[in-house]
Amino acid sequence: MKDQSTSTTATLRRLWPYIKPVRKPLSLSMCATLGAMLCGLGIPLITQRIVDGPIAHRDLSALPWLVLLVLVLGCAEAALFYARRRLIARPAAEVEAHLRADIYRKLQRLPVAFHDRYQSGQLLSRASTDVATVRRWVAFAVIFLVVNTAIVIIGLGVLFWLSPLLGAVALACTLPLVLMSYLFESRFKVVARKAQDQAGDLTTNVEESVLGIRVLKAFGRGPGLSDRFSARARELRDTELAKVKVFALLWAVLIVLPELGIAAQLAVGTFGITNGTTTIGTLVAAVAVSAYLRWPVDSIGWLLAETNQTSSATERIYEVLDSPITITSPEEPRALPAPVRGHVRFEDVRFAYPGADREVLRGIDLDLVPGETVALVGATGSGKTTLTALVPRLYDVTSGRVTIDGVDVRDLSLEDLRGTIGAAFEEPVLFSASVRENVALGSDELDDAKVREALRVAKAEEFVEALPWGLETRIGEQGMSLSGGQRQRLALARAVVAHPAVLVLDDPLSALDVHTEAEVEGALRRVLHGVTALVVAHRPSTVQLADRVAMLVDGRIAAVGRHHDLLADNAEYRRLLSTMDEEEEVAAL
């Protein structure tokens, strides 16, 4: 139990950098809460004075003052609770905002390999639900955990002061409760973490089915997936019910023990009144104090549950924040010799995906002279996409090196490297933003003229002009409101907008129909002139764009040469091209 609670405290202590800037309003809010609770605790003591004074002596002279005091305490309690809420709202929201911003920033900096490992729904639930759990804890649970513990101790002290015997009775009933609450904590933590992970999986499910709604509808897989979703939802429900079960047991004890305590106090107190050792006022006050302490005592178990839940939410958040950023700029980056020529070389490059024992690339040597376009061809799974990903350092080579103008890409700052390279991928990812924002992708240096030029190059200008607000038209999530070809052309415009020296295109023409492809190809041919480009090609027509072709077979370069030479001399190349031809014909059908 000790280890468990130590680790809970240690985990929560990690939130300190976020809580530290708001510690003043947080402490003030805590003081206001304590003040309010103390006001409430004072009322039974005045009741004692009323019972043992004006009522016992039938003398009402002091009554107005005592009633006024109750009124003042009541108003002060209300005012302080109001202040508590006002004081805590902003700091709690600030903690949430900072935490969320840091997670987002970290997610941007983490390497692609990290994102391969984590489901997006899991990351989504960490950045939303878990962060909200932390906010609730800061705004409420941590304050009441401290204040209620203090009030229970003070209240027990008051009971002992009123009557040591009545105090001892209350203590005998409170101690087991507090002990049970702490014992319950460790059981709850396990089930709370499980529920949070399952909620993350469920978020992934919802996200994937929303993004893939077209595929699911087209294949009529909606009902099947609904069943799978329901099964997962049931798992989560079962875990939530297990949580309730653990909690219900504690709750039952929490209810019964204080009732027993009050009954015992009434019995002991009445006995004391009859033999003259206790006054009626003292018994009334003791019972009132005990009743007042019920919520602070009852709440401790629940507040500990919240604390546990927050601890596992913090743990999940820090799994992201602690993940190492393996792809970073070097401490002393080298600069590319000016002007950048775009001479790209792969030197004995080997690569295995993190955690995989099989190498995807096994000794690649390839030299792209400045201004040259090299098409990468190969059977599916031969490693073409992987090879292109090594140039902008989406992954780092396992051994060997990739250089631009003789400088290892790992010796360049990421900013310089990625500023030198333009990229477009097979899946043209667009954001819920305007066309201009999608092409410029947050760069302030790219004005409208540059964006328009890039659109012209990608043969996208015409359809963008036809959109209701031209460049300013917001395109829907993932660009769903555009056709596949239109999305591809926007992705191409994005790749060329900053005039990069090196272009890495992972089959950028896959979604284009034959006519549009011819148009974009024509435009691309102009762009490719003067730029070094590595283009993954799945169609013979794309291959024709290239000055040379490199054929990948099982992670190695089996042949490099001009398309026509390879076609004449290399049987394997001919075979590959004929399968590509067949695929193209199928695609054209």
Ligand SMILES: Nc1ncnc2c1ncn2[C@@H]1O[C@H](COP(=O)(O)OP(=O)(O)OP(=O)(O)O)[C@@H](O)[C@H]1O
């Ligand atoms: N993120 C990843 N983690 C682990 N293995 C991966 C990952 N991405 C790809 N692979 C594996 O690496 C190998 C090469 O994949 P890659 O995508 O580079 O092939 P490709 O030649 O581009 O294929 P295609 O023509 O079908 O696009 C495949 O066996 C694939 O399963």
